[in-house]
Amino acid sequence: QSVVTQPPSASGTPGQRVTISCSGHRSNVGSNTVNWYQLLPGTAPQLLIYSNNQRPSGVPDRFSGSKSGTSASLAISGLQSEDEAEYYCEAWDDSVNGPVFGGGTKLTVL
């Protein structure tokens, strides 16, 4: 079981706004910044959001992140079929002195 908890699945129709939650502990999400990654089969994982709410260059502004306390969330607006993927949150954990990941959320675009 992952140290950081995500819902196993989420879904939406094209154009909708979807949010994915990430719940951690004081040692990880509560104390450090949260990053989000997109995993597509057969491709390298892609950084979507870093430092809670920052987007790397090249990531569409449809993707946004937020954090409050020991919880964080990823929002995807204007959902597109290409957004169908697995999404993982990650934060540094002070007790491990390394990063810990959520269990992942599989997003389905209906």
Add this chain to the structure above:
Amino acid sequence: QVRLQESGPGLVKPSQTLSLTCTVSGGSISSGGYYWNWIRQHPGKGPEWIGYIHHNGNTWHNPSLKGRLLISIDTSKSQFSLRLSSVTAADTAVYYCARITEAGTHSYYYYMDVWGRGTTVTVSS
């Protein structure tokens, strides 16, 4: 653009040692502010951080794997490597190498901005 590529056997026998190498291209493995990582993902689970190495040779491992793990770096070849001993079926996973970038001034934060595509390793006789 920095790229990472994992290489190594896809099949390892139980009790033997799993060895993987990550080759860094398009940038210097010796640049400051980066940590070179191994991460694995078991089927249906979230990724698990294995450990990292800095270009100066400092390493840190996930406590759950301590005792079986060795991460090394060869800056002359732009490569870093993973050796996991006494493997069992529980070590079957997709193994990724990734770069952690350290950022910030008064307060540091970290993120994995470059990943390899991953390589599947199966432990089976």
